[in-house]
Amino acid sequence: MGDNADNTMSDATEDSSAVVIVDEFQSLQQKSEELFEELKHLPQFGQRIWQPYFGKAFSTFTKLWKSQQEHRPILEESGVLQKWDIGNIASRIGQLYYHFYLKTSKVNYLDEAFQFYSVIKSRGYYKDADSKELAVKKMRYYTRFIVVCLLLDKKAKLQELIQDLSVLVNNYHETYEIEDKKEWNAVTTELKAFSSSNCIVRIIGDDGKPVNPTYRCTQILDAERTVMSSNLQLKEAVVIGNCTGQVKFSDLTVDTFRFLQLLEYDPSLCKRSKQDLTNPHKYILYKPTFNQICTYLSAGIQELPIDGVMLCYVSSIGYMPTYKPSQIEEFGLHFSGGVRTGPAERTKAMPDPQCLYPLDLLPFTRRPLMVIIDSDNSVVFKNMYNVFGQPLLVLMSPSSYPQPFQGLSKEGNLLTLFLYSPLEALCVICSVSVVSHQNWVKCEQILDRTLEKILQLCGNCHSLDMRVCQLMGDSLLAPLIAKFLFCSSTLYLHQVFKEPAHLPTSFPEFPSKEIIHHPSILASILSISSLLEVRSLFYELNDL
Template identity: 40%
Template sequence: MTGAETDEDNIPLGERKTVTDFCYLLDKSKQLFNGLRDLPQYGHKQWQSYFGRTFDVYTKLWKFQQQHRQVLDSRYGLKRWQIGEVASKIGQLYYHYYLRTSETSYLNEAFSFYSAIRQRSYYYQVNKEDRPELVVKKLRYYARYIVVCLLLNKMDLVKVLVKELSEEIEDYTQRFNTEDQMEWNLVLQEVAAFVEADPVSVLRDSGSALVSSHRLQDGCVPALEQGMVVGQLALADALIIGNCNNQVKFSELTIDMFRMLQALEREPVNLTTQTNKQGTLEPSEKPAKRENPHKYLLYKPTFSQLFTFLSASFKELPANSVLLVYLSATGVFPNARLDYEGPYEMGGVLTNTNRDVLNGETGQKRNQSQKEMHCLHPGDLLPFTRKPLFVIVDSSNSSAYKNFTNLFGQPLVCLLSPTVYPKNVQDQAQRGSLFTLFLYCPLLAFLSVCGLSSVGQALWERAHELLRRTYHDIAQLLARSRTIDQAFLQFFGDEFLRLMLIRFVFCSAALRLHKMFREVRSYPESYPQLPLEDTVESALLQKHILDLAAMLDVTNLFWSDHDSLETY
């Protein structure tokens, strides 16, 4: 049959087939996309083939609607919001692929599609239709777009998007008198809090704020010196766990989780989404790959969920690789002081605050003398010390992990936050923990603890240069110490872990010199213990900190020499 032949509806058969093929691809894409929700979130390999099939169908669907737009407009009645929905789903696929792989190039891919939706006004006509569910699609698109922009540090665009989202929410709630107004207003509040979370603003000469990336960049980690003996381990997996009710949260991420997520990533490469000569956006099948540790983000996981993810990550950990566990959560303390201080007697951190959930069902409240079901004790991690394990605990009971036991002789290090902060530091806890801020961006943390709320760009860059020299010297102090536990050096070959260790030492030294931090509990600790004289209390490191304080004109906040420290 030829295209001139028509069916009973007088539609050319070729055009009818185009509509039929489009409907098939559309239905298949929705079916596959919905199926992604049923896949286990843990494990590296189970989901890849399914994701590949889903992405292939969406790529075909996207190109098909581009090639046959005129027929689909006239014979199917294709609306621009439907094109926008397909583009939004592709953006979601890229974003979830980023979450699964930690390859930041996929964030750029998601951004390209989300940006195209806004630039081409795909959702513009939605507000003219009397269908609240379509407006909700538009609002959810905005929320997802904002998350991607936050992760890419596009703060100026985030502010524009938040304003647009606020207007859209106001229009939506006035037109439809819906019951979810409070939920959408809460989204706005959470985004605003995320944007304002950094305690210090870096100002250009014009007065506008400078937004810096705090991901790992080439040249920012001190290189290993020739002949330096360190381990050849590489960070492969990281579990980032958050449960701090007083902290800023947005899209299942606390500000501490957000910061640690970025601290364990390299700077994204350039956009890889293809735009052809006609300006047509096309999905890129093979975004450029950068090596990042794979990360699981767990917000308020139950113990069962957390143990499942730990087990899956442990099982798939490659040879000569490291598992990192980051805990930012409320402390759980023992009910009474016991003679025996074992791995389950000193408490731990609370990963889930729903005390009434038992095996997924609501039950009676337990006797408060019993141990908390969702508390992660140091003993819970002992089975996973059969392979190299790097633990970071930011909690009011981080000290529970101080007496960790290395049963299997594998490399094991725990970096532990202070358990008590001075009052004015506690008051800023909603913006994130000071300890995690030091691991994320030490200069921001240093400025914050010195009470500075803004700094000029030129001074910021000079301070960063001094900090780079300080990092170099800290690396040498750690590598050359004769009394340091070899576990630290076994992790030193990995750039991410080397940077965490260097920033930890800087944090420890800065807080010990700061006059406001008077209690021992206000200092970070580690397992195994670092040799303080060789590292944290080194005269060279203290000089660097005092030079930085002098550069920022806050010398009066720090002890000026070692004698005054001992006297105090």
């Protein structure tokens, strides 16, 4: 009798304990979903607003994940936890890490997102997705995983995921009567095009396998060697993409995808550096309205510390209205054209209110500002004013290209490619598609010395605006400026880029003789072209 009573009491205790565990799990599950939904309604600008909400959501999801790990047999037996539920939790945590990356620009959060997404796939949490709702969740998970792989440059994994997603989409179409067939077909098409657009040059190692270069910042600027000294640091950036017809995936165009990586230190550098390397906060906008641009720029300026620099990057098609003579007198040069940043609207208003004009940026020049315009009408931004005396630099792409290169913008604009990977851009304008890794390393060594020399020339140039030199004291801005000047020198030396409109410009202008046309810079470009066996495409120094 006593033993039976003890067993009964023990069973009752276990049942009671199981009920508590199930109740706590369900409570955490409900709370976590509520918090996740709240995050969707937060303002997208202002760093201080999101932090407490994200912290609370992350803490709750962490407890939920730990609960299912510790009590999985009980939760599964009670029927409140299915395999795909675990996938949903892991997917949510992966999304949180990805959004932490977007909010903070810390690349290690992408690694964390990758780990959680990898667990979902390796353990088959969505393997038995047997309903339309679960099939859609699985495909959405794959698209998020793919974005993370793109940003981490995991090419092999990326190709595997794209193939898997294509199979899932086909199965989805065959299994369910659906209305979103075109949308999912468009997703897979975009992904394949986006992936192929990033295979610009094949670098082949000694073993015959492809080698992937690194695009994020891998070096800290040595101020003494480059004669740059400044306390200014890049802290905020607004990255805008709106190139009609350019390859894109989700809200990332090829140009914005490439450029955002240039604003990040490589994680390997962060680990070995004794300095506290902090990536600037970024807003990534796709076809924003003018009001949105003003809002995000204002938010960035408001968050800017006393030693901070704001950067605005725009990749867009140009807006070039045809005015009557009376309108030219009325509007003047300042509204003679701009760049189209948002969706095209049918309007008879001139100037078009949804375009970005040089004067639109004037209020933001109250703080140190660097602007990069990659557009076929970039040249209008030469009409900028520096009325507040703060460091200001505007880098502008060529406004036109020679006939052989006029279709490049679909797979990324040329100036942005030079900023992203100068050697790959040089290969593109020389029709080089394959390079041995041995030669690539030699070219990289020459390039690194050349970029350093460019910065030294800028620091020693007495005719260069010293406020521009202040911007070049930052370890992220300096390489951008040096690569811009390398682009200018390369196109100047290339025999096909003959017209002034084929060359980049800037405000204020960089002295050509002392920097862009300096013999040592041009000689380095010729050395690289010799290694690539395309020297005949460039002018010799004696021919200039």
